[in-house]
Amino acid sequence: MESLGELLESMKSSALRRRTAEITEELLKNPLIQAMRAEYPEIDDRVLRINLSKLYQYAGDQANCKQCPGLDRCPNDFQGHYSKLDIQRVNGTVEIYERKTPCSLQVAKTNEDQIRKRIRSFYVDDKALNEGYDHMEIMAKDRLRAPGVHQVFKYIKETKENGLSPRGLYLTGSFGTGKTYLMGYLLYELAMAGYSGVIVYMPDFVEDLKTMMQDGPKLKEMVETMKNCDLLIFDDIGAENLSPWVRDHVLGSILNYRMNRKPTFYTSNYPLDGLERHLSFTSKDGEEAHKGQRLMNRIAPFVDVVHLYGENQRGKF
Known part of the structure; x- marks a missing residue:
């Protein structure tokens, strides 16, 4: 999947602002993001914009995994892994951290490789x-x-x-x-x-x-x-x-x-x-x-x- 940074880098400023607004709107409607905001009401539009790239990656990886084509054809930028978000409250504000997590297919392959070794x-x-x-x-x-x-x-x-x-x-x-x-x-x-x-x-x-x-x-x-x-x-x-x-x-x-x-x-x-x-x-x-x-x-x-x-x-x- 093309990263958000790569996508926006290719656009001129007016187009970039318009596309940013479109992506933000799409993320607001995404069921995963809505569920996260329901659990953490502190995630307002400001926090969303600050962490737009992480949320975009998270939603895209989850969509790819939902229609998984198999480990060898994994479309995620880190093959066999998906983005997972950790939400933490720090001094009254919300911090969003992204980490890559191996999927079940990748875990099985890693275990199999270890056995073969x-x-x-x-x-x-x-x-x-x-x-x-x-x-x-x-x-x-x-x-x-x-x-x-x-x-x-x-x-x-x-x-x-x-x-x-x-x-x-x-x-x-x-x-x-x-x-x-x-x-x-x-x-x-x-x-x-x-x-x-x-x-x-x-x-x-x-x-x-x-x-x-x-x-x-x-x-x-x-x-x-x-x-x-x-x-x-x-x-x-x-x-x-x-x-x-x-x-x-x-x-x-x-x-x-x-x-x-x-x-x-x-x-x-x-x-x-x-x-x-x-x-x-x-x-x-x-x-x-x-x-x-x-x-x-x-x-x-x-x-x-x-x-x-x-x-x-x-x-x-």
Whole structure:
């Protein structure tokens, strides 16, 4: 909306006086201004003229908000905010103060932005974390997975009520049953409660680590982030092509630090014993059962297993 100052500045003096009188008359008839004057009889025409710009802005913002076109197309001069007037009596006179107040849409966006800042993803499509989550849709989409969904919901509820536990969850099930989606939901819900979280897509993470060996600072920053975040999710663990260095010095280091401290979560097509066999084999050294067992000792005792049954939902609309 064009400010009153800009509007009047463009006019010559005679036209300005005429337009000022018109605006004053319009404001006198505005229901918002009439209601304010009824509450504060001290607001006479003199006070009105002194504060004409504030009243004009206030009335214009309120009119725009009444026909809100959405946050992205907000016509107010301070997008997502509207003018609010504070009326104070000072030494027998009335003072009118204007302040900008965020609307409900702006407040919701700010809250959403703060939640998103608590969540980081490595090699996971951000779109999967930004589509929004519908509690009822999660429950109704496939009744076969209801018991597993209930376990995830219970974990979220208990964490909100009792604080962070060092135990995480291990979601296992066939392809397309919603394991990643549920972990994204868990991250989002607990981010709203103030917890930070990281989700890592294991196949791409492991591949990228091979090139990251030459970039020590970047590797250290990523590992430290995974060690210290409140919630860490290894998505699709078991689908990666492990090397001894990744298994023993990267993954092992992260898990060794987090156990008994902070919860780690996993999604996998493998049950726990199948994951142990996978972790025992590397592309370089072949099968090393004791090393797979050593890593599983940092996983299995610190998770509750959630079996997610159901149909493959990928590609369904």
